Amino acid sequence: MMRFLLSVCLFLAFLLPNVSGSFALGEDGSNPVPPSIDFQRDIQPVLTRFGCNSGPCHGKQRGQNGFQLSLLGFDSDFDHNALTKQSRGRRISLTRPTASLLLSKPSGKSPHGGGVRLPVDSPGYKLLLDWINAGAPRSVPNTPELEKITVAPNEKTFGHGEQQQLKVTASYSDGSTRDVTGLTVFQSNETPISAVDEDGLVTAGQITGEAAIMARYAGNFSIFTASVPLPGETGQPASIAGDHPVDQLVSKTLVRLGLDSSEVAPDHKFLRRVYIDIIGRIPTLEEAQKFLDSDDSNKRGVLVDQLLANPEYAEHWANKWADLLRPNPYHVGIKATRNYDEWIREAFRKNQPYDEFVRELITAKGSTFRNGNATFFRNRRKPDELTTIVSQLFLGIRLECAKCHHHPFEVYGQKDFYSFAAYFAKVGRKGTGISAPISGSEEFIYNKNSGSVRHPLTNEVLSPKPIFGEAPEIPEGADPRDSLAAWMTSPDNHYFAQTMVNRIWTDLMKIGLVNPVDDLRATNPASNPELLKHLGDEFVSNKFDIKKLIRHIVLSKTYSLSSIPTDRNAVDNRYFSRHYRQRLRAEVLLDSVIQITQVPETFSAMAPNSRAKELWTHRIGSLFLDAYGRPDPNQDPPCERVSDPTVVQTLHLMNSENLFKKVTSDKGWAAELAKSDIAPAEIVKKMYLAIYSRYPNDKELDIGVNLYENEESDRRLISEDLMWALMNTPEFVFKD
């Protein structure tokens, strides 16, 4: 048997390889009866492997030169029809098989825009020819179905430059298996760490880290994890030793990758971090002084609890959620936008459990003038729009692709998409809809008890169905959204909890456990899957209490690590062996500037002395917030925030008229200090505390005092210039 398998393997090279169990064999084992060729099982993988049905070629909508295949071969009926029935049978000629366009085009015998893909002597060509000779059947009766594929090995630890050939095995419903390595498409999510070639040969790069290599065959996936540790010896990461589960799980990954952890950061760094992360501004002079001077051994824990209880917590975290939910007031109207913003803020003010927050949003009803959450359904009006946003925001599942074709890196297809969309089929709207240009009217959201969603191709009416698992039955007359919300927010739905914890982790740590933050899938695994699971479980067991989750993370040693790298972790940018410097968010930076200069910003459509984090729409003009990359309200959905430093930001911080006025204002803090009789040394200390959240060291104090004591110096100008200079450094602009 094995010898025979080998001969089949050589005979068909890598294309129709090992077949075990399901086909008749030749008597002598050398001249096999050709196995029957099934379109879906045998031909589709060839079309996929050689790119025929890929997006740029015949897989695109409307096809290529009139010949269209389903993207990546997810619709075999459609593709078989396209090959055998359309174009007056020229694509496949049963009478003269070699004249079939399916063969003459990709072999280069007829002109082909895509070039030569399958030379005449290639195994792929031969397989297609055999299939046409056999009558080009759609399916062979009793063909076993593909159940799964497995890649072997599924993980390996590599030295730099080491290689590993992957083997992919397909398992069928009759228990048979095949080696389909030659027909598998491979892709690495981190090529510099580990690259893979088209035959499945993995080569580790020169970079330390882990890469996921996806193997895709006939719509099935399997993942190979490549770990490439830093060469050399390292001990346990000492600075995060302890019993905090976050530290233990981070430690585990660091050990696997041969990485060290940085030292724990000094008090002033921790102080500044938690203020920025929890309430969205740096500490004031007094707040910094109080913390730094305290001898309480538990002062970090006490501070975290105080900050979580501070009303500014709600405004800061609501501002983050507003980024995700906020509509354009020109689209839905000012009052509806304002109400919605207020609803979001209120949820954070009362520390509403996250599952309840999402349930209220998904099932919102009533007037957009009264119930802020109803604006969600004024802004997103069609079941398909709602499907895309709800799945991505709350489940980290990007269904957008599946709207028009099967998701290329996922198991979801159009039927899954529109069955999910059916949950929103009965959302009724009364009152005045969207009416450009202001859309200022009131609208009512209700369950209208009628309405359906159809599959765009089959036109079949689809009943509501979640994208995985089971949702509660929808009783007659009930709002289907209730069932959806119950399924989504169930403690058993790991996607729900993990998406939120990944968002919060990203906010606190700069880099997500999963990146992008809302793209959770097997083919895009977390950098530390156990940690993601732990945080998700913790969040569920604390009844989706966001404050408790934040507290859990910021009181880990991992959170408090210094940003300064060691010799054995400088290469790490995603496994949390050190803190990663992060530019302050636009609103945080502006609110901190206001706090330091003591000159408020004047925002239109806001009460006097409002803070940037309280703005209810990005439409409220601010050159500062624009320069520092707040989302663009003109884009739908808004462009992501720019988090890198840019020249535009630097120029703005240095030169903008507005900041110049704040620093030099007669009513500002610099003027107040100058007018006072406070000694220069005290002024310098105050400046450092207010801007850097720390005392100046002796050298810094000397330099500062010298500025004031120079004979020609003007106290006012010196105070302004020192303030300007301190604010124009990375120690101010970054969370370190």
Add this chain to the structure above:
Amino acid sequence: MASNKNHSSLSRNCNGITRRNCLQFGLTAAIGAGFTDLLKLRSDAGEKAAHLPVKAKSCILIWLDGGPTHYETFDPKPNAPTEIRGEFFPIATKVPGVQFSEHMTKLAEMADKISIVRSIRHNQGNHGAGNHYMMTGAPPRIPVGCGAFVSFHPSLGAVAAHDRGHQNGLPAYFSIPSMSRSGGPNFLGAKYAPFVVPDNPNSSSFRVRDVALPRGLKDDRFANRKDLRTIVDQLPRFENKASADPARSLDENYTQSYDLISSPAAQKAFDISSEEDAVRDRYGRTSFGQRALLGRRLVEAGVPFITLYEGGWDHHSDLFKTCKKRLPEVDNTVATLIQDLEERGLLDETLVVMLGEFGRTPKINERGGRDHWANAMSVLMAGAGIPGGTIVGATDRQGYSAVDRVLSPENFASTIYRKLGIDPNQLLYTPQGRPAHLVSDPTPITELMG
């Protein structure tokens, strides 16, 4: 994926590029690509790349975002059936036998000074992907949708900036009035991101915001502040480039900002009001017209690369109505720019290029538009020794596909690099030390190399 169903959201995404200068967007994890050891990179590049003869000191890249139609500009097909040839008629040009479409009148009159490449084709029919391929000469590594703003490879402008460095305090790469998609520096680092001038030079109050010192701040006090800033800045920087310390990118930004603020050349270039009215009128009193004039002023100031971004060329509907209005404006402005450069003796050392990410479908759709089509497009090139009157390649009789002298975006990028004296065959290194060929196929379009 383009589809009829979501047309409206598509065109919004397609044209809506953020008004701010997003430095780097990517589908890949951009971690670690934020900062580059610039000196190392430069010396590496210097060792490996023999410098080529420089034809062009500067390049003005006019980017018609969305994918301008080849039929209604430089590749009319009068003999194609009605549903393909469209409403416009061909016109004769200065070059016998060569026809343009009817609204390109001024460029037709100077066809002996410009070249049209009619045979570039590629396989990326989405805006995000097409932008990336044409703007960097490298295909996107993974499928990229229409609305996406991706970066896998440094753009033409960023590479030019990297090669030349900034001069006279001016950034080496401008993008006006916004960054084009994929127009960023990728692994070259934020220093080579375009400097974006969002302000409208057609406005009487035009000034480049934040480059001028705030009113009331005297030069000497600004100098004192600058010194003081250096003294109080004590945050440690991480030397290991793999640590991707963002504080070091900030340092680069301060250096560039100081250079820009103190540059007389910059202040002069930005002072568009010193231009004579007649000249401003010739360029057209539109924001695009005045931006082109600003582009010429930046060329005079020695800026190596200027992108003039002009959105709104994604004509899925009402193509003829829109083109009737917009093509004559573009025709006038671009013709004026080329002529003005020539009159000032700058054309021989300035490369002018105009294109978008792809051409448009042969068959006019039911909404009177044409859809995305990467099998054919027309690219205008002039100056820097580009032989005038040259038409490179051809599409088939109906304009479906480039068939004669089929060229790739790689050939296009290599042509620009060679004109600028940059070796497209050089190896660059990412901050992780991974080598990357500047262009995988370094063959330029030989007909244009003179």
